[in-house]
Amino acid sequence: EPAVVLDDVTKTYRLGQPIDALSSVSLSIPRGSYTAIMGPSGSGKSTLMNLVGCLDRPTEGRVLVDGRDVAGMSDRERTTLRGRTIGFVFQTFNLMPRLSALENVALPLVFQGVRRRERRARARELLDRVGLAERADHRPNQLSGGQRQRVAIARALVADPAIVLADEPTGNLDTATGSDVLALFEALYGEGRTVILVTHERDVAEHAERIVHVVDGELEGIEAVTGARRKA
Ligand code: ADP
Ligand code: ADP
Numbered sequence: 001e002p003a004v005v006l007d008d009v010t011k012t013y014r015l016g017q018p019i020d021a022l023s024s025v026s027l028s029i030p031r032g033s034y035t036a037i038m039g040p041s042g043s044g045k046s047t048l049m050n051l052v053g054c055l056d057r058p059t060e061g062r063v064l065v066d067g068r069d070v071a072g073m074s075d076r077e078r079t080t081l082r083g084r085t086i087g088f089v090f091q092t093f094n095l096m097p098r099l100s101a102l103e104n105v106a107l108p109l110v111f112q113g114v115r116r117r118e119r120r121a122r123a124r125e126l127l128d129r130v131g132l133a134e135r136a137d138h139r140p141n142q143l144s145g146g147q148r149q150r151v152a153i154a155r156a157l158v159a160d161p162a163i164v165l166a167d168e169p170t171g172n173l174d175t176a177t178g179s180d181v182l183a184l185f186e187a188l189y190g191e192g193r194t195v196i197l198v199t200h201e202r203d204v205a206e207h208a209e210r211i212v213h214v215v216d217g218e219l220e221g222i223e224a225v226t227g228a229r230r231k232a
Contacts, residue, residue: 001067003163003194004029004052009061011047021047022217024061029196031162034189036205037198039214045198046167048214052196053165054082066162083112087156091168093148095140095155101127102136105154112159126154130184146177153184164188166197170204182207 004027011022022044029035029052039045050056051063054070057078063070066085070078095104106123114122127133130150140148149169156164166185170178186207189195197208205211206225213220 001031002028002064003031003033003066004196005062005064006048006051006058007062007064009051009058009063011044011051011056012059020217022051022058025214025217025219026061027212027219029194031194032189032192034185034195034207034209035197036208036211037196037214038200038202038205038211039220040200043214044217045200045214047217049165049167049196049198053086053088054078083108083159085162087159087161087164089149089152089156089164089166089169091171093140093152093172095148095151097140100137100139101132101143101151101154104140104151105158108155108159122158123154126158127151129157130154144177145173146180149173149177149181150184153181157188161193163194163196166195168199169197170199170201178204 006025006027009022009025010020012018012020025048037045037048051058052065054065057071065081068081073081096107099107102120102123105126106119109119109122124133124136127136130153132147132150132154135143135147140151143151164185170181173181182204185195185197199205209225211223211225213223
Protein backbone atom coordinates (compact mmCIF):
# COMPACT_ATOMS: atom_id res chain seq x y z
CA GLU A 1 0.00 0.00 0.00
CA PRO A 2 1.24 3.54 -0.79
CA ALA A 3 2.54 5.88 1.93
CA VAL A 4 -0.07 8.50 1.05
CA VAL A 5 -3.16 8.51 -1.16
CA LEU A 6 -5.28 11.52 -2.04
CA ASP A 7 -8.57 10.46 -3.54
CA ASP A 8 -10.53 13.22 -5.29
CA VAL A 9 -9.59 15.79 -2.68
CA THR A 10 -11.03 19.29 -2.59
CA LYS A 11 -10.07 21.86 0.02
CA THR A 12 -12.24 24.95 0.25
CA TYR A 13 -11.38 27.93 2.43
CA ARG A 14 -14.44 29.90 3.42
CA LEU A 15 -13.12 33.24 4.50
CA GLY A 16 -15.37 35.65 2.66
CA GLN A 17 -15.54 34.49 -0.95
CA PRO A 18 -15.02 30.67 -0.78
CA ILE A 19 -11.92 29.53 -2.63
CA ASP A 20 -10.95 26.05 -3.70
CA ALA A 21 -7.27 25.90 -2.78
CA LEU A 22 -7.33 22.34 -4.21
CA SER A 23 -9.93 20.93 -6.61
CA SER A 24 -10.46 17.21 -7.15
CA VAL A 25 -6.84 16.18 -6.67
CA SER A 26 -6.00 12.47 -6.81
CA LEU A 27 -2.44 11.41 -6.11
CA SER A 28 -0.65 8.32 -4.84
CA ILE A 29 2.77 8.54 -3.22
CA PRO A 30 4.54 5.16 -3.07
CA ARG A 31 6.47 4.10 -0.01
CA GLY A 32 10.12 4.86 -0.21
CA SER A 33 9.70 7.32 -3.09
CA TYR A 34 11.14 10.83 -3.37
CA THR A 35 8.56 13.33 -4.63
CA ALA A 36 8.81 17.07 -5.25
CA ILE A 37 5.65 19.15 -5.32
CA MET A 38 6.16 22.16 -7.54
CA GLY A 39 4.05 25.12 -8.53
CA PRO A 40 3.87 28.90 -8.42
CA SER A 41 2.95 30.86 -5.31
CA GLY A 42 -0.72 30.41 -4.39
CA SER A 43 -1.12 27.20 -6.41
CA GLY A 44 -2.07 25.11 -3.36
CA LYS A 45 1.27 23.48 -2.42
CA SER A 46 1.10 24.30 1.28
CA THR A 47 -2.53 23.22 1.42
CA LEU A 48 -1.51 19.90 -0.13
CA MET A 49 1.37 19.51 2.34
CA ASN A 50 -0.90 20.23 5.30
CA LEU A 51 -3.31 17.53 4.14
CA VAL A 52 -0.57 14.98 3.52
CA GLY A 53 0.92 15.86 6.91
CA CYS A 54 -2.41 15.40 8.73
CA LEU A 55 -2.35 19.01 9.90
CA ASP A 56 -5.66 19.62 8.18
CA ARG A 57 -8.68 17.74 6.82
CA PRO A 58 -10.06 17.79 3.27
CA THR A 59 -13.40 19.47 2.59
CA GLU A 60 -14.24 16.62 0.20
CA GLY A 61 -12.54 13.38 -0.76
CA ARG A 62 -10.25 11.09 1.20
CA VAL A 63 -6.68 11.29 2.46
CA LEU A 64 -5.08 7.98 3.43
CA VAL A 65 -1.80 8.00 5.33
CA ASP A 66 -0.30 4.56 5.83
CA GLY A 67 -3.65 3.18 4.65
CA ARG A 68 -5.65 5.05 7.27
CA ASP A 69 -8.34 7.58 6.45
CA VAL A 70 -7.38 10.90 8.02
CA ALA A 71 -10.81 12.49 7.50
CA GLY A 72 -12.48 10.03 9.86
CA MET A 73 -10.03 10.61 12.71
CA SER A 74 -10.43 12.79 15.77
CA ASP A 75 -7.88 15.58 16.30
CA ARG A 76 -6.22 13.44 18.91
CA GLU A 77 -5.91 10.43 16.59
CA ARG A 78 -4.49 12.63 13.86
CA THR A 79 -1.93 14.06 16.27
CA THR A 80 -0.84 10.57 17.29
CA LEU A 81 -0.56 9.38 13.69
CA ARG A 82 1.42 12.49 12.81
CA GLY A 83 3.82 12.11 15.71
CA ARG A 84 4.64 8.50 14.91
CA THR A 85 4.66 8.57 11.13
CA ILE A 86 5.63 12.01 9.86
CA GLY A 87 8.62 14.31 10.31
CA PHE A 88 8.21 17.96 9.28
CA VAL A 89 10.87 20.38 8.07
CA PHE A 90 9.87 24.02 7.54
CA GLN A 91 11.44 26.84 5.56
CA THR A 92 11.72 28.97 8.69
CA PHE A 93 13.09 26.12 10.85
CA ASN A 94 10.57 26.74 13.69
CA LEU A 95 13.11 26.08 16.46
CA MET A 96 12.50 27.10 20.07
CA PRO A 97 14.85 30.07 20.70
CA ARG A 98 15.47 29.38 24.39
CA LEU A 99 16.27 25.71 23.99
CA SER A 100 19.65 24.29 22.99
CA ALA A 101 20.08 22.36 19.74
CA LEU A 102 19.95 19.13 21.74
CA GLU A 103 16.76 20.13 23.57
CA ASN A 104 15.11 21.21 20.32
CA VAL A 105 15.87 17.86 18.72
CA ALA A 106 14.65 15.95 21.78
CA LEU A 107 11.39 17.91 22.08
CA PRO A 108 9.08 15.68 19.99
CA LEU A 109 9.98 12.77 22.26
CA VAL A 110 8.71 14.67 25.30
CA PHE A 111 5.20 14.49 23.84
CA GLN A 112 5.62 10.78 23.27
CA GLY A 113 6.49 10.16 26.89
CA VAL A 114 10.06 9.01 26.22
CA ARG A 115 12.28 9.30 29.31
CA ARG A 116 14.84 12.08 29.56
CA ARG A 117 17.94 9.93 29.39
CA GLU A 118 16.74 8.19 26.25
CA ARG A 119 15.57 11.45 24.71
CA ARG A 120 19.00 12.98 25.12
CA ALA A 121 20.79 9.91 23.82
CA ARG A 122 18.57 9.80 20.75
CA ALA A 123 18.93 13.55 20.13
CA ARG A 124 22.73 13.26 20.34
CA GLU A 125 22.68 10.46 17.80
CA LEU A 126 20.67 12.61 15.38
CA LEU A 127 22.82 15.72 15.87
CA ASP A 128 25.83 13.56 15.15
CA ARG A 129 24.19 12.29 12.00
CA VAL A 130 23.63 15.82 10.67
CA GLY A 131 27.19 16.79 11.59
CA LEU A 132 26.37 19.02 14.54
CA ALA A 133 27.57 16.98 17.52
CA GLU A 134 29.80 19.85 18.65
CA ARG A 135 26.94 22.32 18.62
CA ALA A 136 24.59 20.39 20.93
CA ASP A 137 24.59 23.11 23.61
CA HIS A 138 24.23 26.09 21.28
CA ARG A 139 20.98 28.00 21.01
CA PRO A 140 19.46 28.61 17.56
CA ASN A 141 20.70 32.23 17.46
CA GLN A 142 24.25 30.95 17.91
CA LEU A 143 23.98 28.82 14.77
CA SER A 144 24.13 29.65 11.06
CA GLY A 145 21.06 29.23 8.84
CA GLY A 146 22.34 25.94 7.47
CA GLN A 147 23.10 24.65 10.95
CA ARG A 148 19.63 25.63 12.13
CA GLN A 149 18.07 23.77 9.23
CA ARG A 150 20.14 20.71 10.12
CA VAL A 151 18.90 20.93 13.72
CA ALA A 152 15.35 21.09 12.32
CA ILE A 153 16.01 18.01 10.20
CA ALA A 154 17.45 16.15 13.19
CA ARG A 155 14.30 17.07 15.12
CA ALA A 156 12.11 15.83 12.27
CA LEU A 157 13.93 12.48 12.37
CA VAL A 158 14.13 11.91 16.10
CA ALA A 159 10.93 9.85 16.25
CA ASP A 160 12.09 7.76 13.26
CA PRO A 161 9.27 8.75 10.87
CA ALA A 162 8.55 6.70 7.74
CA ILE A 163 7.57 9.90 5.92
CA VAL A 164 9.57 13.14 5.83
CA LEU A 165 7.77 16.29 4.63
CA ALA A 166 9.70 19.44 3.85
CA ASP A 167 8.17 22.78 2.85
CA GLU A 168 10.73 24.92 0.95
CA PRO A 169 13.56 23.54 3.13
CA THR A 170 16.27 25.36 1.18
CA GLY A 171 14.30 28.59 0.72
CA ASN A 172 16.33 30.52 3.29
CA LEU A 173 19.73 28.99 2.56
CA ASP A 174 22.56 29.88 0.18
CA THR A 175 23.27 27.45 -2.66
CA ALA A 176 26.12 25.53 -1.01
CA THR A 177 24.26 25.12 2.28
CA GLY A 178 21.12 24.17 0.40
CA SER A 179 23.07 21.41 -1.37
CA ASP A 180 24.16 19.94 1.98
CA VAL A 181 20.55 19.87 3.12
CA LEU A 182 19.44 18.23 -0.13
CA ALA A 183 22.18 15.62 0.32
CA LEU A 184 20.64 14.78 3.69
CA PHE A 185 17.22 14.25 2.10
CA GLU A 186 18.85 12.08 -0.54
CA ALA A 187 20.29 9.91 2.25
CA LEU A 188 16.87 9.60 3.92
CA TYR A 189 15.42 8.47 0.61
CA GLY A 190 18.35 6.05 0.27
CA GLU A 191 17.44 4.38 3.53
CA GLY A 192 13.89 3.74 2.38
CA ARG A 193 11.96 6.63 3.85
CA THR A 194 9.28 8.43 1.86
CA VAL A 195 10.49 11.97 1.17
CA ILE A 196 8.13 14.70 -0.04
CA LEU A 197 9.36 18.21 -0.58
CA VAL A 198 7.60 21.34 -1.68
CA THR A 199 9.51 23.86 -3.74
CA HIS A 200 9.04 26.46 -6.43
CA GLU A 201 12.62 25.95 -7.62
CA ARG A 202 13.20 23.60 -10.52
CA ASP A 203 16.84 22.87 -9.50
CA VAL A 204 15.68 21.68 -6.12
CA ALA A 205 12.76 19.65 -7.50
CA GLU A 206 15.10 17.78 -9.84
CA HIS A 207 16.76 16.08 -6.87
CA ALA A 208 13.56 14.05 -6.46
CA GLU A 209 12.48 11.00 -8.47
CA ARG A 210 9.36 12.66 -9.74
CA ILE A 211 7.83 16.09 -9.81
CA VAL A 212 4.15 16.67 -9.16
CA HIS A 213 3.08 19.93 -10.82
CA VAL A 214 0.30 21.88 -9.15
CA VAL A 215 -1.31 24.86 -10.86
CA ASP A 216 -4.32 26.80 -9.57
CA GLY A 217 -5.28 24.05 -7.15
CA GLU A 218 -5.20 21.34 -9.78
CA LEU A 219 -2.77 18.56 -10.52
CA GLU A 220 -1.25 19.49 -13.86
CA GLY A 221 0.90 16.41 -14.29
CA ILE A 222 3.56 14.13 -12.89
CA GLU A 223 7.01 14.23 -14.42
CA ALA A 224 9.58 11.48 -13.95
CA VAL A 225 13.06 12.80 -13.28
CA THR A 226 15.72 10.70 -15.00
CA GLY A 227 18.76 9.31 -13.22
CA ALA A 228 21.07 11.37 -15.43
CA ARG A 229 19.43 14.60 -14.39
CA ARG A 230 19.35 13.57 -10.78
CA LYS A 231 23.10 12.96 -10.81
CA ALA A 232 23.93 16.10 -12.80
P1 ADP B 1 4.66 -4.28 9.28
O1 ADP B 1 3.45 -4.31 8.40
O2 ADP B 1 5.46 -5.53 9.31
O3 ADP B 1 4.41 -3.68 10.63
P2 ADP B 1 5.31 -1.86 7.99
O4 ADP B 1 4.48 -2.01 6.78
O5 ADP B 1 4.85 -0.95 9.08
O6 ADP B 1 5.67 -3.29 8.58
O7 ADP B 1 6.78 -1.39 7.58
C1 ADP B 1 7.66 -2.22 6.84
C2 ADP B 1 8.89 -1.42 6.54
O8 ADP B 1 8.55 -0.29 5.74
C3 ADP B 1 9.56 -0.87 7.79
O9 ADP B 1 10.97 -0.92 7.63
C4 ADP B 1 9.10 0.54 7.89
O10 ADP B 1 10.06 1.40 8.48
C5 ADP B 1 8.89 0.90 6.43
N1 ADP B 1 7.76 1.80 6.27
C6 ADP B 1 6.57 1.76 6.90
N2 ADP B 1 5.76 2.72 6.48
C7 ADP B 1 6.44 3.40 5.54
C8 ADP B 1 6.16 4.51 4.72
N3 ADP B 1 4.99 5.15 4.76
N4 ADP B 1 7.11 4.95 3.88
C9 ADP B 1 8.30 4.33 3.84
N5 ADP B 1 8.64 3.27 4.58
C10 ADP B 1 7.73 2.81 5.41
P1 ADP C 1 1.13 27.82 -2.14
O1 ADP C 1 1.67 27.05 -0.99
O2 ADP C 1 1.30 27.11 -3.43
O3 ADP C 1 1.65 29.23 -2.20
P2 ADP C 1 -1.37 27.79 -0.65
O4 ADP C 1 -1.76 26.39 -0.47
O5 ADP C 1 -0.73 28.49 0.49
O6 ADP C 1 -0.47 27.94 -1.97
O7 ADP C 1 -2.65 28.63 -1.06
C1 ADP C 1 -3.58 28.23 -2.09
C2 ADP C 1 -4.75 29.23 -2.11
O8 ADP C 1 -5.51 29.11 -0.91
C3 ADP C 1 -4.30 30.68 -2.18
O9 ADP C 1 -5.22 31.37 -2.98
C4 ADP C 1 -4.39 31.16 -0.75
O10 ADP C 1 -4.63 32.53 -0.69
C5 ADP C 1 -5.55 30.34 -0.20
N1 ADP C 1 -5.40 30.04 1.24
C6 ADP C 1 -4.39 29.33 1.81
N2 ADP C 1 -4.59 29.18 3.14
C7 ADP C 1 -5.76 29.83 3.41
C8 ADP C 1 -6.53 30.03 4.62
N3 ADP C 1 -6.13 29.53 5.79
N4 ADP C 1 -7.67 30.73 4.51
C9 ADP C 1 -8.09 31.22 3.32
N5 ADP C 1 -7.42 31.05 2.17
C10 ADP C 1 -6.28 30.37 2.20
